[in-house]
Amino acid sequence: MAQRHLDPTAGPVPADALAGYLRDQATEFLRALRLHRETGAGAAASDGSVEAARALRRAARRISASLHTFQPVLDPDWSEAMRPELAWVSGTLALEHACTSRLDQLLLALHRLSGAPPLPARGTATPRTRALAGMTLGTPGTTASATATAAAHGEKAPQGPPVPDHETRTGGASGNGFPAEGAAEAEHPTRLRRTITATADRKAATPDRGNLTVGAAKAGALLDRQLTLARTRAHSTALQALGSSRFHAVADKVAVLASEVPLSPAAAGADLRPLADAARERLADAVAALPLLTAGSPYNAEALIHGLSPDPAPHPQDAPWHQVRLLLRLHRYALEVLHAGPDPGLLAAGEALDRHRDASEAAAAAAQAARTPRIAPATAYALGVLHADQRHEVEAARYAFQRSWQKVTIGTL
Template identity: 65%
Template sequence: MAQRHHEPTDSPAAPVAGDALTGYLRAQAVEFLRALRLHQESGGAPHGGGGAAGRAQPRAGGAGHSPDAARALRRSARRISGTLHTFRPLLDPGWSEGIRPELSWLSGTLAQEHACEARLDRLLLALHRLSGTSTTAPTPPPVPSTAPARQPTTPGPEAAPAGAPTPAATATVTAVAPAATAVATAPAASAAAAVPTATAPLPTPHPPLPDRAHLTLGAVKAGALLDRQLNLARTRAHSAALQALGSARFHAVADQVAVLASEVPLAPAAGNADLRPFAAAAEERLTDAVAALPLLTAGHPYNAEALAHGLSPDPAPHPQDTPWHQVRLLLRLHRYALEVLHTGDRAPLDGRLLAAGEALDRHRDAAEAAAAAAQAARTPRIAPATAYALGVLHADQRHEVEAARYAFQHAWQKQHVGAGTST
């Protein structure tokens, strides 16, 4: 006997009144103000002069804004902005259309620094993995006691040239070459250690493949180039975030959010309105956008068209990525609408919906990392080995894009199969 399998993301059976929207917006506004207070305590000092939310000016000589505070501000700003977009007919149009773009600006500005840092970590880890030196390299043999001690060659901060990578990043990147040397010398060291058993056959070392050796040679310089470019971008994003958090524009947004914590400007017809049709419309927009995706192409293990754009001179974003990024935004709006219907933190978690969102997050990260590798490969006058390593890195990240699309396809189809009937 077939029966309906109720999903945790289904809308509640009873109508959801506008009070749920009011409570959700107030709760997110309180979270925003709490994150603002955390920012003031960790990296900013309140500036005198009015304002319901206080002023967040950076301290002189301080460490800047806190990553946790910036993340919490971003989270609350995204949820308030997304909720205003989904339920905009129930809100005062002049107020909601004025604050929503400002919240989007704030969220996007605060996200840039973290994005640059995560992108650099992702690319450096991929370089180590592709060059075969991340986890497979054995420990190098100990240096004999008669060998002269090596003197450190890392120059001090005052001797570093302008634009050079930081010592910590250089140490991370240059770890590729010693580990690669260890791969070639470890079998000989193992054989020397096994001299007492003279009858044991000596292992035959396998020479590295030519492309792997070429990649190892260029991986160090490629990593240093990425480190320099992305650290410069991260520094600029950090400065932009500090400037934004101390600007009059942010002060105005914080004051409006402070007012939202106590009073939500609703439209006259919002009192008796049911929130479920608006959440259903957000889900329908998501379903239509997913239906337009090339899921059949994403089901193949190799999508040659995805690499055609590659390292072309055109710096525009990859044409296949845009609809997937749009689906990611619509999935986020759908999740926020469900949080409103289920009163915020008490919203049930759907594992399949979360898996689809995580796959789209990986898709976005891999696509942006591939674009960063392609941008670095367009740097004038780089060595051929460096360009080769960056090309392999770009192809690797585009394959990660395809893997994320494949994972999303399975998560989404599993979600809709599970939402059908069961025996």
């Protein structure tokens, strides 16, 4: 990998550059907050409020990262008090978006793994709705489940063959319209014969996906139920946080920051380049500790061993990669303070680490759903295949990062 320190021939970057950057980000924070209040943030949040929340997270992350990287030139008491509060704001607002994107990713993967045709473009339909609508369903009553799912999100119900009322009522549906998991999933003999016949017809076209097809619809409904509940709770938590006195105190401090940046006495005549270079060194050290040789291999046997472990703890190989992702973000934001565009390879490496984080969290969600008590074997099988698929995505993202990192020239101005 080609590495260079920040250009030593360039002149020093004064602390005024940091002050201007922080004022700009504080202004973006206040503008996003005003937009969020104007567009409404109730239970049915509009696209404008979603974009405003994303802008709030983006500004809070950049301010917090700058306080961390350039702490020596800032008032220590003020920066130490602001950093955890900004991290709390960005983390709280990120939960809802994480649940939504994770569910979309899992349902699209289930749609692909079940052998269904490619998803058609249907106007403004979300990937979740189109995945549930296009997924090959293996049990009666799942059309009603997809319809209930679409209705719960205010979207057009997917089209499918009509299901008699008595089948909808007796098909093991839960109170929210999804197929019940567990003991209530026992099939009536007549319905079971119809299921076997339909499954046999589909096996003629995709003989190796029979069991996955049977369980894919119920696995999708189970994931939708769990992650939609988590998203709703995260949305309520975000609303409570934005209305709390704690957030109002943070907003007041950011409003002051938009006009006055509390610099330390050491800021006079200070150069920001060594501090940005230190962020680069921390990133390089963390990347050096990664098993890039293993990431360059198409088959990671050690990851397979950990993937088969019954331990519900986070995957032991993921934590160092997540840390590198955070350090890479700090380095990018430091370059923004210095008005230096990051290397294109650095952007590609960041995108690979974003995919790595998304896939690892999606795999954990699939594993958590598979631990639901008394689920049917076909549902558990589909979730297991889904978990393995997302762990393959993790390995692919690591390989992409390893290839991108070889082309990175860090610190180019």
